[in-house]
Amino acid sequence: MLRATKQLILSALASFPPTRRAIEAIAYREMRNRPPRAYTERKLLPAVVGAVPVRVLYVGCASYTLRYLRYLTAHHVDCWTIDLDPMKAKWGVKGRHIIGDITQADTLFAPAHFDWVIMTGILGWGVDSVPAVELSISSVANIIRPGGTLLLGWNRRSSHAIPDPMELTITGERFRLIERIPFESPPFYPVYDHLRRA
Numbered sequence: 001m002l003r004a005t006k007q008l009i010l011s012a013l014a015s016f017p018p019t020r021r022a023i024e025a026i027a028y029r030e031m032r033n034r035p036p037r038a039y040t041e042r043k044l045l046p047a048v049v050g051a052v053p054v055r056v057l058y059v060g061c062a063s064y065t066l067r068y069l070r071y072l073t074a075h076h077v078d079c080w081t082i083d084l085d086p087m088k089a090k091w092g093v094k095g096r097h098i099i100g101d102i103t104q105a106d107t108l109f110a111p112a113h114f115d116w117v118i119m120t121g122i123l124g125w126g127v128d129s130v131p132a133v134e135l136s137i138s139s140v141a142n143i144i145r146p147g148g149t150l151l152l153g154w155n156r157r158s159s160h161a162i163p164d165p166m167e168l169t170i171t172g173e174r175f176r177l178i179e180r181i182p183f184e185s186p187p188f189y190p191v192y193d194h195l196r197r198a
């Protein structure tokens, strides 16, 4: 209840550009030293930029992810965003944001449209059941070109934990695991899997 009230207040404040910028800066400062975030900034995003020209879909937006998107677009990455929650559109890429469900991504984007999809904090944060996880993986596979990359972040612990997605048949059918990066950071103990589209 308290959490929902806090979210509502933050959303209302974020409608005004000056408070939006302040919220963004505070949220970003709070998150930036967490190991998965440091990895995202120092390794992942530079790797995406190194592959320019490249078209990327960033799944799930928050105040603290806006800097990632600015970094990508400033480096000529054709960056798109998607989030189910209409309130998150303000943290997406202007003119390139879709309010939609990632489990239906292949009805929203053309086949093989993206070189990269970055999907962290989605499985276990809205896409929770095994059928929904399977649907999102198969749907995302359809919109990544063969040889393209899915960066899939998921959590091993806490109420947001999900079973290892690599154990699902659909993941092995559509992707090859290139690298697994387990972070030993509480409370979520996230894993970032680099998957190559078969």
Ligand SMILES: C[S@@+](CC[C@H](N)C(=O)[O-])C[C@H]1O[C@@H](n2cnc3c(N)ncnc32)[C@H](O)[C@@H]1O
Pocket: 059, 060, 061, 062, 065, 082, 083, 084, 085, 088, 100, 101, 102, 103, 119, 120, 121, 122, 125, 126, 127
């Ligand atoms: C914890 S935030 C993660 C934000 C960001 N991707 C990150 O790594 O920090 C989860 C976001 O996923 C969005 N989300 C949940 N289920 C979704 C779905 N089925 N399709 C698209 N977005 C979804 C939520 O609205 C929320 O904004």
